[in-house]
Amino acid sequence: MTATTDPTTARPPIEEMYVVHRVFRREFALLPRLVRAVREGDADRASLVGGHLRLVLDGLHMHHTGEDEILWPRLSERAEPSAELVRTMQAQHDLVDQHLDRLGPLLEQWMRTGAVLRGEQVARVTDELRESLLEHLDLEEREILPLVAQHVTAAEWALLGEHGRGSMSFGQLPLLFGSLLEDADPHERAMMLDPLPAPVRLLMLTWGARRYTRYIRRVRGE
Template identity: 60%
Template sequence: MKVVSPTTQSRPDVNEMVVIHRAFRREFTALPKLIRAVAGGDAARARLVAEHLTLILDGLHMHHTGEDAVLWPLLQVRAAPSTALVETMQHQHELVDGRTEEVRTQSAVWAQAPTPIYGEQLAQLVEDLANALFEHLDLEEREILPLVSRHITVEEWQSLGDHGRDAMSTRQLPLMFGAILEEADADERGRMLAQLPAPVRLLLRTIGARQYRRYITRVRAA
């Protein structure tokens, strides 16, 4: 593997990661409340909340597999003696993956039989996942992003986004982008959208934005 260090003029925009993490923190904080608010026996509402949970879990899986495939191998080579930190990040991914599978299993049970007991079990599992995830996100922002700025090129950083877009379905893409951009300021939104091909950018700004607003309004309805 060729060792490359980005120049000052070509450092990746690591704040993109902070914007993405913001969406995961918001959604995994809100989801236990949404689950607990579903009345026993309300199968339609349980399916909607479970589908939203699946969307966020799929987005998280896409985000982490991109790091596994692109980021960690490069940092292992270029960021020594910080390789122990990278190994910690990999271990945290494994922990989050394990809790994610528990959530997926219980979500399927609850969606089929939306009882208060199953709902509470699912809400607690989501909270356990969130605790592990938030610890990981905090460490990543504090320790990994500075390494990315020093050791990862703009092209390599952008390949993470390419991985995510390729991994998501045509239905998921505008919804996940909507979730990510929801709390982004104008500058953050502009910089993230600028990386996309013009047709995709137009779609997300128009039809995709309307689709996300309708979707998230239904999800968050009392």
């Protein structure tokens, strides 16, 4: 096997990260508006929208824990002059976690009652989370991904996807994959689906796609 095809030496497909980040940019822009549009006392609608926010937050948590466990240790060891940058990324993860800690109790109360006042608090904290997250994603794309391309192998990069898939429940799988594929072009769709076992890939393209379409239309009130 040549160096260009050996997954232990081949460079990672870092373009996958842009697809993942696109989901967070899209959903955290939409969600505060959806929260604010819920009528006073409409607990059913609050539960649906809040459940989607929880799903996106779970996806973000999976994404960040994968980076914490897989990317940062390798970059800290191999890209030594950039150690300060890695520490900055870790600090940004900590800041996002602080927003998540604030958001959890507010979201639980709003989903139960549909109270507009509590919903506004949920939307405001989500806006603050988005602001911190966008700064983090921009820095990651600008500074971290070029380092990953130099210092992380394709096999190590694949561990991120395995971590994410292993962290998802069966119910989350079609919704999170549907979210990834929603705005993906044909090349990106293939890139995200190819690592899946063939039966799972077929399931995501059929039952999973239909389930996601029905689900997201309900969430967005379409």
